Amino acid sequence: MKKKKAMKQLNKLWKGMKLHLKTFLETNSQDDLHQFRVHIKKLKALLTLYASEQENKGLLHEFKPVKTVFKAAGEIRNAYINLQLGEKHQLQDENFDQHQQQILQQGTARFKSQGKSYLKRLKKAHIALQNNLHKLQGKTIRNFYKEKLNRIAVFFAAPTFDEEMHTARKNSKLLIYNQKASAGALHGKLQVNTNYLNQLQDKIGQWHDHLLTMEVLSAMNQPDNQAIINLKNSNAALELEILEQSANFREKVTAPEDAAIKIVPETVV
Incomplete structure (x- = not known):
């Protein structure tokens, strides 16, 4: 795989990831938060494949800042899933619901307050990856x-x-x-x-x-x-x-x- 094709694949996924992040920051959409995390998983998978080539060994290191944002989004997503499963299996526990809602709301507010910082971090990581990407x-x-x-x-x-x-x-x-x-x-x-x-x-x-x-x-x-x-x-x-x-x-x-x-x-x- 030539570098040009590899770069195209990287940039396409990156564009989708940023779009879903920006939409979540504007709307609080759980679907966009989920898709943001899915795109990060796909990017990591792609970079793991690229990194199997000796020249690309440093790519996963350059991707680390993105994983920090992924983890912060995961705390919100986990609380949402817990609430969904609790409802599906007929959990009737007010303390559980309140605790998970608190994690969801506070986590969302904290995440959105860091939105601009996260976007800058992603941009910096993107440039570093582009500069260090080679053929496969x-x-x-x-x-x-x-x-x-x-x-x-x-x-x-x-x-x-x-x-x-x-x-x-x-x-x-x-x-x-x-x-x-x-x-x-x-x-x-x-x-x-x-x-x-x-x-x-x-x-x-x-x-x-x-x-x-x-x-x-x-x-x-x-x-x-x-x-x-x-x-x-x-x-x-x-x-x-x-x-x-x-x-x-x-x-x-x-x-x-x-x-x-x-x-x-x-x-x-």
Whole structure:
């Protein structure tokens, strides 16, 4: 991948990220806050791919200021998700609602007060990334995909519902988010079923959201609280779905005609 194409991909995602941030600062839209964070995740995934090339090793360091803004936005988003899940599972706890609403409102006010500073920080990071971005070889992209697929496959050979499950989701999203950027390098060399990966990571994401909300509820309620019981039952069902979807991972993540990861010998980079 030439530097010009890599720069175009970076700038397109960056433009979308800034747009959603500016809209959130004006409207408090939770959807825009969510999309702002999604764009940051996509940017990080793209830069992680670029950084697999030796010349691009410093890119993730230049991206660190953006992660600070991402974390601040995450505190607001988590409170919103907690309120949504509490409502879905019929939590009737005024203290919980008030606490999460307070986090949501105060976090939003604090975030918006730093809006101009965040935008300046993003602009500075963008310039630094543009100045340090180099081309990415096709062979590097293919090796990146092979390594991540192998890590995920090894995990799902004996999956555990802990932080490693969340790590498997992160690795899956690295491949999903970089699908378009990597299409040319992967074509005819390595077949990846990103639709399957996306379905699987979505279930894991739901499981993880439930887990985080249960932790908050457990700290504020009795263990037999009906909302916690509902969340536990919902999460148990999600775990069964994840186990079913992740069974025979290597076969499912590749094209139907080949149960193993289809790798064509390297020729031209």
